[in-house]
Every structure is written in structure tokens, then in C-alpha cells.
Amino acid sequence: MLSIPATPSSLLLSLHSGNDTLSRPGFLSNRHSFSRVSKNFEPNTPNSRFCRITCRLAKAKETISTTNPDSLIKEPHKYFDQVIVTVRSGDGGHGSILNMPNQRNNNNGSKGKQEKRSRHKSSYKRDFHGSLILPVGGHGGDVVIYADEGKDSLLELHNKSRFNAKRGGNVDAMGVLTSQLHNGLAAPTLRIPVPVGTVVKRKRGMLLADLAQPGDEILVARGGQGGISLIEAPEHRKKRLMTLTTNVMRDDSDKVLILGQSGEEVSLELILRVVADVGLVGLPNAGKSTLLAAITLAKPDIADYPFTTLMPNLGRLNGDPTLGAGMYSSEATLADLPGLIEGAHLGKGLGRNFLRHLRRTRVLVHVVDAAAEDPVNDYRTVKEELRMYNPEYLERPYVVVLNKIDLPKGRDRLLSLTEEILRIGCDEVPSEPKMTSKDAVHSFSTEDGNADKLPSQITNEDKKDKELEDYPRPLAVVGVSVLKGIRVNEMLKEIRAALRKCRDSHEALEPSTKTVRAM
Ligand SMILES: Nc1nc2c(ncn2[C@@H]2O[C@H](COP(=O)(O)OP(=O)(O)OP(=O)(O)O)[C@@H](O)[C@H]2O)c(=O)[nH]1
Secondary structure (H helix, E strand, O other): OEEOOOOOOEEEEEEEOOHHHHHOOOOOOOOOEEEEEOOOOOOOOOOOOEEEEEEEOOOOOOOOOOOOHHHHHHOHHHOOOEEEEEEEOOOOOOOOEEEOHHHOOOOOOOHHHHHHHHHHHOOOOEOOOOOEOOOOOOOOOOEEEEEEOOOOOOOHHHHOOEEEOOOOOOOOOOOEOOOOOOOOOOOOOEEEEEEOOEEEEEOOOOEEEEEOOOOOEEEEEOOOOOOOOEEEOOHHHHHHHHHHOOOEOOOHHHHHHHOOOOOOEEEEEEEEOOOOOEEEEOOOOOOHHHHHHHHOOOOOOOOOOOOOOOOOEEEEEOOOHHHHHHHHHHOEEEEEOOOOOOOHHHOOOOOHHHHHHHOOOOEEEEEEEOOOOOHHHHHHHHHHHHHHHOHHHHHOOEEEEEEOOOOHHHHHHHHHHHHHHHHOOEOOOOOOOOOOHHHHHHOOOOOOOOOOOOHHHOOHHHHHOOOHHHOEOOOEEEEOEOOOOEOHHHHHHHHHHHHHHHHHHHHHHHHHHHHHHHO
16 A cells, blocks of 8 residues: 655655565665655554655656757757767666575474475575575666667767666565576666767767777676575574575675666767768869769759758769679778868868868868869868868878869860879878778777877878978879769779779788787
8 A cells, every 4th residue: 555645845655564565675666766764653553554754756857958959950060970978777676585485484384394395495496506596686777889870970869868778677576485586687788879980988088989880889888787685584594594595694784785786877978980981072062962972872962052061971882893793892982071161170161070070081082173263272272171180181092073074164174174283292102101991990089180190190290381292192183074974984983993002002001010010
């Protein structure tokens, strides 16, 4: 029987006496935070079988949303790649205090009945040493974050930034040990999907994982262990029981063992780094999204105004058909990044956030509008922004695509533009080893900028002093019209050649790396 007078902040609970009921672990749900528990036996009640518990109801926690939902809709590009979430693993379920069955009513039990019961005892579960196995509370739910190919941004985690795993089940016992007793149910693992390429860090702390491959996962909060069960026995029987099991309750402090351990709560920072083999860069309106749509099945937004692309779009490039059966090995992922403008590395335009998404690419494709006012200057502007953000980007193999040659202005200047662009840069191969695909996948930063320097990038500041002419020339310059499908195959050939070059140099690098490791 449970009577609940309705007062907003506190409840007066009258519980049916059962001392058992009160002492039974797990009876008091941990959803209520008890401020004071007192057993005042009512003097006027006929049998003093009522007790009073004063408690305060904890308000259900509202979902913590750090971001205004309006800004999420209006400015998704500011939030899609970074979020702070709080996760809590489940508490362990409680064990139980049990009595041996023949402890009860042992006054009126005959010798024959006791014998029967002791025979019955042999059906209890026992371990290898013959000791009784007593049920334990269920394990609290773990929290796991995993890379899911179906996710492309962290936006939805801004709406729900708190995750609680379930608690383990209590041992469902009525206080008497029987052979039918089961362990409390283990709570399921709470699995949170994030896009491939998400870096998981403790909030303002250490890096936990880089979920760079589909299916990569990390356990971020371990569920609490379930409590154990103990047998309560009168003093004179304890010694005998100890021969049966070590789980005999010795004093009141043993009750702590019965309670399940609480789960852990952690705040995490999730940072998305787009994972792609090829990064498309260029000024707004150069035709990057049109290019992606022309050679992959991606359907990015395309319009003739700048900054149509607000978030990186990914597309899958089919393998090279000339390779026959091996064509699948030459498949690649392309990332169309929002347009860069002068000052992008300082946060102008859509900001520097997008520059960091080039970090994991191996090949860059500069898309230049050949029909623009000054295409060479546009090309230099983009290269300058890359250099100011991370000079290492200029050392990656790249192809320049002079787009819109269907327009007379573009077509007429194609030759002169190609020559001018090929003049910017040098033939020299940089002395430092180039970033390999593996490095590219595993490079990440604690914050923007150059905080994630690889050993080979330590001299980045020095590199910023170099001119554009001191960095390698493009592998190829191709004139195309991605809209009209003019020379698109030639462009594909050059992009695939650049990818192949990366793979070859990566493979060539591998044996020497092994030698260094062996030494
Ligand atoms: N004539 C012509 N127009 C093109 C060509 N390629 C793209 N365009 C047009 O150029 C405009 C911009 O194209 P997008 O693909 O959105 O350009 P973007 O570089 O992705 O632009 P942002 O999203 O601002 O970065 C659109 O109107 C396209 O139709 C081309 O080869 N020829």
C-alpha cells in the first residue's frame, strides 16, 4: 500500500511495513533523490507497521541544448562539425540479501523435512570449488560512440546533447535463496552513431579516438557493475554456511556490496574531419559542386550565387574502367568544400572551419572559373589562403581544372591561362616526406590551425615565409566544361593519375618506414 499526499516539493510516503520491503536493495528507485529517510513508527496505529519516509522528488532533467535551434537551421555550417555532448553510463543493478530457505519456520520443521531441504540445497548453482553461486545485479549500460556511414554531420547532436544509458536490473528475489534465482538483467549498450571521420575527445582534454573508418567505435563510459548477493544467517549458523559459500553477510557494512556501482558521466567534444581522397577547392561559383555532380552520384545544391555550398558534400568516384578487374581499387571519395575567399584563413566568408576539412585529403583539385575577370589571380588567392592556413596543403599533389570553357571568354584564353598557371611553382620535390594516406587519415588537431603538426610539419611557420613559386607546380592543368561535359574524361584521367601517384609514393615510403621502425 502506498499513499502519496500531493505536495509539490516533497512527498510523504507511507509504506507497508515489510521491513524486508524497505531493506530490500533496489526497492528505492534511484530516480528519486531522497533527502531524508526516517522510520518513525506511528504511536497511534494499531500495530506500528507503518513508517514515514520524507523525500524530495528530483525534477526530470531537461535536455541540455547548447545551441539555439533557430541558429541550427539558419547557420548549419557553423555547427555541423563540432559538438559537445554529455554521456552517462547506466548504474549497476542491486544484488540482494538472501536467507537460506530452512532458516524460516525452522521451529516447526521436522527432522525429515530438514533433510529434504538439505537435499534440495544440492540443486543450487555451484562453482568449480563447490561454493554456492549467488545472483548478481545486472551490469549498467555502457556508452559507445561509433562511425556510421549513414551520418554526414553532427548537427542532430546539437538538439540532443545528453545521453543516458539504462541501469542494470536488480536481482529479483523475495529474500529467500532458491535454485531459480537469476542475475539481474544487463542493460543494453547505448550506441551513438556519428559520421565517419569524427574525432572523440574529452571536453578540454585528451584525445580518445579518431573514428576514421566505418564501424570504428570507442567505449566512452563503462556501465556500473551489478551488486552481489549475500546470505544472511544467524550467528550460530554462519560458520557452517561459510563452508558452503563465502558470500555470508558478516556485518552491516557488507550491504554496500549489494548496491550496484554507479555509472560514469563524461563530457565529450566531437569534431568531424571529413574523410576524402580528393578535396575540391576554389572561389565561390567556380563550379565545384557542378563538377562533383558531373562525375559522381552526389546531388549537391548548384546555383549561380556564391556560397551555395554551406557544408562539405561527398561523392564517390567510380574506379578506373581501364584497370579491368582491379578497377575497384582505384575508387575514391571526393569532397566539395564551400568556396574560399581572400581572408578565409582568418575566418572570412564561411570561415576557416572548412580549411581543416582538407586535412585528410591526399589530392587537391583547384577549380578555377576560366571565364572570370582574372582567373590567374583567383587561383593565386586560393593558393595563398591554403598556404596561410597550412603550407603543407601546397605540397600535396594537385590538378588545376580551368572550368567553363564552353563560354567564349574561357575558351579563348585557355592556352594562355594554362601557361601562366604552369609558371607558378617549381619542379623541386619537397625535402620532407609527403603526407601519406595513413598520415592523412590519422592527422587531427586539438584546435584549429597548426596544432596538429606531424613531425614533418614542424617547420610550418618557416614554410609560410616561402612564396607560392617555391611550392610544386600542378601535376596537370585541364580545360573543361563540367556543365556541358566537355573534356570531362581528360580531367578524370588526370585526377586518377594524381591519386595513383600518391598511392605509389605511399607504397615506396612503406619499406623505408619499416626499416626505420626495425632499427
Ligand atoms: N557555363 C558554365 N557554367 C557553369 C559550369 N560549371 C558550373 N557552372 C555554373 O556556375 C554556377 C556556380 O556553380 P556551382 O557548382 O554552384 O559553383 P561552386 O563552386 O560550387 O559555388 P559555391 O557553392 O559558392 O562554392 C552555376 O550556375 C553553374 O551552373 C560550366 O562548365 N559552364
